[in-house]
Amino acid sequence: MSVPDSVSASSPASPFQRLTVVGFGLIGGSLVRAIRAAQLPVEIVVYDASPSVRARVRELGLADTVAETLEAAVEGSDCVVLCTPVGTFGLIAEVMAPHLKPGAIVSDVGSTKAFAIDAIAPHLPEGVHLVPAHPVAGTENSGPDAGFATLFKGRWCIVTPPEGADEAAVERVRALWTAVGSNVELMDPPHHDRVLAVTSHIPHLIAYTIVGTASDLEQVTESEVIKFSAGGFRDFTRIAASDPTMWRDVFLSNREAVLEILQRFNEDLTALQRAIRWGDGDTLFNLFSRTRHIRRTIIDAGQDTARPDFGRETATPSGAAEE
């Protein structure tokens, strides 16, 4: 029988024999699904602090083992990837550290990397390698059913090794993300945090704010906000539907960079406010013309769809699909 051989021949090499995913939400669940879709020959252990999520992961049948404790989950693993909100990293590292295999790699998918390193590194025993990573991908959904195998395809994953990190360990983490379809870039952790403050954290903060502002007005009802949301507002509600715990932790753990970029945003918004008050149409027109090319560049870089309105098909009362 040549079947096992041919399967093995067609499977890509795996950087790890046994991989533990801690936290089975949007990102952890997508990572497991993507590894399965890529047919990496790796044993997958999943742990989630929630008993109902563990039960769901068992039903899904995607993991080789669903562990009942964090300690058991990491035993004997070559790589442990933390896929929980960054605020949990310190405690998780402390609890799992004594159970890590010598030479194991600890990684994570958190959105703030200097904080992640500060939270995890002090707990790790000698000979265990810390190689943080951040896949820049996601949707507004969360929970064990939110993930999907193609989430990382064509998206960037930023790997942020601390100073003096083991090069072989870095290459193995890179190989994992490459295997699930990501482009990988290395970056130093503080620079990562500043870049993501711009491209992710501040956009989320602004979206949460405007959705909150809109629902607090006295003169405009919530029903009006809902009905007429297609004027632009509805785009912001998608981002503002993201997981609250994850995002609280992002802002608390990237305070300096977020406040710095927010200051710049505020200055720019104040300048536009002044232009509106004084009827300075040229200032408005010049900015509005300048921002258009950025969208084109993002589309050309394969980071968004060229279809108008994201190509979304909106449910209509008649059920008719839009063009």
Add this chain to the structure above:
Amino acid sequence: MSVPDSVSASSPASPFQRLTVVGFGLIGGSLVRAIRAAQLPVEIVVYDASPSVRARVRELGLADTVAETLEAAVEGSDCVVLCTPVGTFGLIAEVMAPHLKPGAIVSDVGSTKAFAIDAIAPHLPEGVHLVPAHPVAGTENSGPDAGFATLFKGRWCIVTPPEGADEAAVERVRALWTAVGSNVELMDPPHHDRVLAVTSHIPHLIAYTIVGTASDLEQVTESEVIKFSAGGFRDFTRIAASDPTMWRDVFLSNREAVLEILQRFNEDLTALQRAIRWGDGDTLFNLFSRTRHIRRTIIDAGQDTARPDFGRETATPSGAAEE
């Protein structure tokens, strides 16, 4: 031959015999396409100030007549719909007024209604009815090829008659928008302007601002902003790719309402900024939890898609479609 009869029997009634559309961009072009798709028995005249747009409309073959002048375009029409930036309304009204048929209806699709009325009404002769309207629909694209027939389907169109408007004229404008698939709501013009400041104007201003801020930073390159835009930023670039002239005019013509809502937004953002600085996670978590239900309500109201990430298929380097 019963063909003409049966066609006529299956066609819906039209509120107008002859309709003039001034400005063939995203909205004007979609309106003409939607009227054709609905098979309304109406003669359509199109005028656009740009010779190249007029040539393109002729090629498209959607209009019965493409007029060479505004004056000729409105002669004998029951209804003239202005689909140009609101800043042009005063001049257009002045030029076309002497050529309007007695009893004609003048309407528009502008985003700011008190201004539209102030700009148009003083020029109209006795016996011509002004019934402004605002279809709350659009994409980030503009120009004669941006429009499509289903743009208004299931979206709201707000009709804002001035005090003392002719009721029959209001009903005919309502019938036009109903025929192209919109839900119609009547609103007084200043209230419209405040509602749209929330659901459309401020979201656009914020999107333009953050895209501008991101491209001006010294420590984060534009290439980094592009590459890592999938963290949330890319959503804002869609809105910030909207037509600069149209949006300049919106802000200049809805100054009071925009500045009022912007003040509220600024207060709320400052409160979050303070919560981040002082590590007040509860304030962040409470807001982030509250905003989630608004998205759900918008989806339930048929005003956005329930598919994660707007259901967008992002072009990937490998060309693989995402789930």
